[in-house]
Amino acid sequence: MSNEFETVVGLEVHCELATRTKLFCSCPNRFGDEPNTNVCPVCLGLPGSLPVLNEAAVEMAMRIGLALHCEIRPSVFHRKNYFYPDMPKDYQISQYDAPICVNGWLELPDGSKVGIVRAHLEEDTGKTTHVGSTGRIHDASYSLVDYNRAGVPLVEVVSAPDISSGQQARQYVSELRAILLATATSDGKLEEGSLRVDANVSVRRKGSDELGTRCEIKNLNSLRSLARAIEYESERQADLIRQGLEVVQETRHWSEDEERTVPMRSKEEAFDYRYFPEPDLVALVPGEQWIERVRGSMGMLPEERRKRLIEAIVRPRSSSEPTTSHISQAESDAEKSSDETPAEAVLSHVAKVVELGLDDLVIAAIELGADRRIAVMRAVNEAAADPERARHIEAGHFAKLIEMEHKGRISATQAKTILARMLEGDGEDPETIAAKEGFSALSRDELVEVINSVISANSDAWQRFVSGDQAVGKFLVGQVMKATRGRADGRAVMELLTARNEG
Amino acid sequence: MGEWSALAISQGVRDGELKAVEIAEETLSRIETNDPLLHAFLHVSPELALKRAAELDERIAKGEDPGRLSGVPVALKDNLCTRDMPTTAASAILDGWIPPYDATVVSRLKESGAVIIGKTNMDEFAMGSSTENSAFGATRNPHDPARVPGGSSGGSAVAVAASLVPLALGSDTGGSIRQPAALCGVVGMKPTYGMVSRYGLIAFASSLDQIGPFAATVADAAVLLEVIAGHDGYDSTSLDRQPPSLLDQLDRGVDGLKVGVVSELLEGADPAVAVQVRLAAETLANAGALVEDTSIPVLTYSLPAYYLLAPAEASSNLARYDGVRYGLRVDAPDVESMNSRTREKGFGAEVKRRIMLGTYALSAGYYDAFYLQAQKVRTLVINGFSAAYESYDLLLSPTSPTTAFPLGSRLADPLSMYLSDICTIPSNLAGHPAMSIPFGTDDDGLPVGVQLMAPALGEAVMVRAAAVLEAAESHLSGQQRRDEDEQ
Incomplete structure (x- = not known):
């Protein structure tokens, strides 16, 4: 307007x-x-x-x-x-x-x-x-x-x-x-x-x-x-x-x-509703005690839960840790995928987690030492598939999964697969699932080897990447993921490609 | 047949000296003989009544006690829902409708061993004071079949007055139990609002409606009220208290009670009626009560307030008769015309008049001047009574300003009909109990009723005075009645 x-x-x-x-x-x-x-x-x-x-x-x-x-x-x-x-x-x-x-x-x-x-x-x-x-x-x-x-x-x-x-x-x-x-x-x-x-x-x-x-x-x-x-x-x-x-x-x-x-x-406007007090009912006068009992029985409200989640995300784990890195990382993640401002993006992730009712899970995982960014993103994206079951995942298992991904022991893709299995609700811990699936992240040497072969097979694309075409980087990452059938970590691949280019 | 009272019948049936079946047969035969002239009943269920009576006799033979009204035939005003009999409120719009449920009072009667005989005639949706506004024809007064029985519960009053049944239930919104009781010479009681559940009573004006007993004696009326009263979870306005204990109060007399004779309600009464009220006052005084005249000026505003409030509620209560779900439907090309044609055909003139009055009183721009103003008057009436009850235990007045009037005499003039309820309406506005007791006759031998009014929950004191008047009445007029019977 x-x-x-x-x-x-x-x-x-x-x-x-x-x-x-x-x-x-x-x-x-x-x-x-x-x-x-x-x-x-x-x-x-x-x-x-x-x-x-x-x-x-x-x-x-x-x-x-x-x-x-x-x-x-x-x-x-x-x-x-x-x-x-x-x-x-x-x-x-x-x-x-x-x-x-x-x-x-x-x-x-x-x-x-x-x-x-x-x-x-x-x-x-x-x-x-x-x-x-x-x-x-x-x-x-x-x-x-x-x-x-x-x-x-x-x-x-x-x-x-x-x-x-x-x-x-x-x-x-x-x-x-x-x-x-x-x-x-x-x-x-x-x-x-x-x-x-x-x-x-x-x-x-x-x-x-x-x-x-x-x-x-x-x-x-x-x-x-x-x-x-x-x-x-x-x-x-x-x-x-x-x-x-x-x-x-x-x-x-x-x-x-x-x-x-x-x-x-x-015609529907012309009604005169002739309101008058309903004589078949008596006045409803809730006593102070009743009101207080109801107030006392209420759980936390979304507004309060969002504030609590934000607090958990920004709370420094130790005095040496910067308080804002988690937020800014989430902000930059969000920036790539939407036209929201970074602050809006974080708020919308937080709101989403609360709406899904996964704030308890995320906060518990963070308190157990899980990476905040990954915890929020897995909750918003993957756990959202079945929030009802996600709410019943053991916080320890969720925290463990995030730690495995964060430490590079499994790739993001593998982490998502494991989370999907966890949502099936057998109560299995992520390490057991990873073992059953034969999941492990590639070692750095293995990854470098795959990257080398992808570069030689796609020399045109590599040349464009070298000459500054950032978009083609995504294509190369995709090729690496394909070659490793998802065992590679996308972020690590991008880091290696960039390092190689700059080096 | 022995004494035709509920207490005597129930006692006899419980003791095995009387058979419920015989009582039911006797009742049905009395109805068969007398009702073609009187038209007190809209529906009689001989098979149901006899079957029910036989079951009661069987239970008694097995040593069971079916309850305080064992084998007692009871007639119900046709605005009380019965799951096994049609319930029409004497309206063409509900012709043939059989409710899927029993009113709470009907369940309570059944639980106490009563035998429901049938449904009695009334003014359509309880709107009227003569039982002439019935879609199924008028009821006649047994004391003079050319006269009305009063209304709206005229059928129930006549059923008891003509000794067709010992007990009947009616409903009282502005006097619909007390006025016909007076005109027919029986006892009729309107309990405190909330004392008897309204669940299953087809609503006229919800804040005023109350179900109550008709009987030939104060004791019978008392036992019937004891049976039907008491809290009901299906009625939010039902009082959360035990049924009153009345029967054991009847012998206590009135010694030391203070009774006020309300001059405003005596003013417009026919001299023959006023004389009987004075006589009743004297009787109570002779029995030890302190009786004096008193004035409650605000009561004169009761009638206009009532004729705004009751129609206002009725206009809303009767909206549901729209042809969609039950009862009459007159087909039409669209829903709105179906609604209006159904209502045009299904409602009688008086019902339409009140729906229009009430709709008007609630309309935007008129609500404050009419509905709200009437509510204020209602509050003033309550205050007026409260002040009077600081000085008096009971109030005395005529029940109706006149005795039974000729059929058709007031139909052309609604206002003269409305005035029939001038003495009874104030207790409905206040939600207080009141009752009519037969007390002598006028010069034509037509019964006169006097009204006792009490503050909320004052039924026990009220019936004490009623019992005193009843005893004196039977003594005073006993000779006169024997003379009539011989003629």
Whole structure:
């Protein structure tokens, strides 16, 4: 977007809670079952049925609120009245002017903070499938409703309009997702709809304090759509203003195929929800003791875990060791492969390790003396293939593997193979696996010999390397790796090639 | 047949002197004879009742004790869900619907050995004071079949008043148990809000609805309340306490109790009704109570507040009858027209009127002026009662300003119908217990009911005074009733 405008975004994220049962009845809260099998008089809204609040859902809402630095308040459920076939009672039980969590903030990995206005509990609706040519309601020949999802607990997290780009929105949702996973409150799957994001987007002239007219964007089914939709929408609004036109407040639909936002039927805007306090429930007043018990039961949050991991990475092992070498090495590694700044790259590696839940493993390995750079890289790249199993690898084994690679006893390629075997979960230590596989790194003499033969077989390439073509070096390394079937260490090969050239 | 009371029947059946089957047969025969005229029942289940009675007799023969209501026939207002009988709330929109579950009160009745006979007529969704707003036709008053039985629980009141059954359950949102009890000359009690689980009661106005007993005697009403009361995990507004002990309080009298006669509720009453209230006050005073007139001015605002709050909640509670999942569906090309055609055909005029009133009261721009204002009045009513209960243990008033009125006489004028509940509504707003006790008749021999009101959880004191009035009433009017019977 041009320099004269800035984008203002607030996000509303619906998180499906990972409770065992629904919000107001004891039906299983389970995705993917046969339609209309997890239902009862309460979640079907049958005449005479009454809701009874699920304490586990309240506790999860409190965990989310506490993780977002919110105040936990006495709250009241309201009825939000509107007719829709997938809503069994034709009203949704939600929290309106007295939500359970208010006034918090979320810190993004880059250190910026986004305000949290509120996080409240509500019930989900059923799911309608329109059977007809387009799958939209207006030309469906009939509709099928599955009430398995009706009454599933949701927490809606509403951010302040503190987000200024699609990229930042993306980071916000990633971080919120990390918090949901860390607090075990939701599986946070955007694709399955257990995390649903709506974006309120407006633009204003730079330096202005006033908020522009906003549009609410729906149908954001991936982080990528979220970022692109916000970019598209702010550009669209800026264009309107430049042309002297007005932005109309409306709900817009992100069309994935067309890569643009389109207005939804204006009728859906005209609802008067007639909120009033739900008379079938009593006020929810969590006592100080309950709140403190929940606070005490919470594990470390991503933000805190990232800080701890960074600390472990930069902590000097001895007084003689420089504190920054590990970081700068990681920075230079990252620099080769992406357009991020080095600092961003390290932060993103750290964030990734935490997201994968491998920070305990990496820190333990570092404490056992493992090389920090290799530990982080193996966690981010190879262990990421199966983080669940990777979390169960013995720290001693992981540290040993890294030491073997670091000391040159095995090559990086071999180390990756061994790690893959370790992920299979037999609990074997890396030395045993290496022995079984017949892995050992080449001796320096053996390696020099192979390099010599590669140079003579590729004399053209060698000449170009000598005359300063760095790119061809990678080709030569590749040839050496091929000749040694991965037993060579790429970094050592490059060092030898360079030394030979300079020598 | 011996004494037609729940306590006597249950005692006889448990002792083996009476057979539950015989009682059930007698009940069914009374219904068969009288109900074509009265139309108290929407549904009767002879097979279920006889089968159930036979099972009870078998259990008793084996030495088991099925419970405190062994073999006692009970009628249920048709807004109480029963898994083996249709439940319609007297609405065409639920015609033929059979719930997949029993209301908590129904389970408790079954667990105590009662025999459910059938479902009684009512004003559609409990909206009305005459049982004329039933989609299935009106119910008639057994004291004069040209007159209404009151409502909305008119069918249950008549079933007991005509001695078809000894016990019946109703629901009371603004007087729907007490007013028909008064007009039919039976005992009707609305317990403290939360005393009886509402799970399985088809909601009219959730914050006001409460299930309660009809019986011919205070003792029978007390035992029925003891059976159905008590905490229920399926109702979040259910009070977390043991059922009250009432039956053992009935002989304690009223000596030393302080009773206030609420002048605001006496003002609009017919002279014949007012006279009986004065007589009741005198009776309590003679029995040792300290009785005096008192004033709670705010109670005069109860009716308008009620007619905003109850419709507001109803407009939301009745939204679910949309033709999608159960009950009536009128087909249409799209969902919205299907919804509106279904509701247009399925709901009666009074239900539609209240849905519109309530929708209006909750709408953006009107919420503060109507719904919120009414909630404030509700708080003031509660405060008004609290102040009165600092001086009095009980309050006394008419149950209804008039005795039974002729069928059709108030249908054209909803406001005159709404005024039937002017004395009963305040206790619903406050969530307090109240009951109607038959106390004499008017000049036409129509029953008059007097209302006793008590603070929350004051049922035990309330039934003591009711028992005193009952004893005096049977003494006073015994001769008169014998005269009538002979005619």
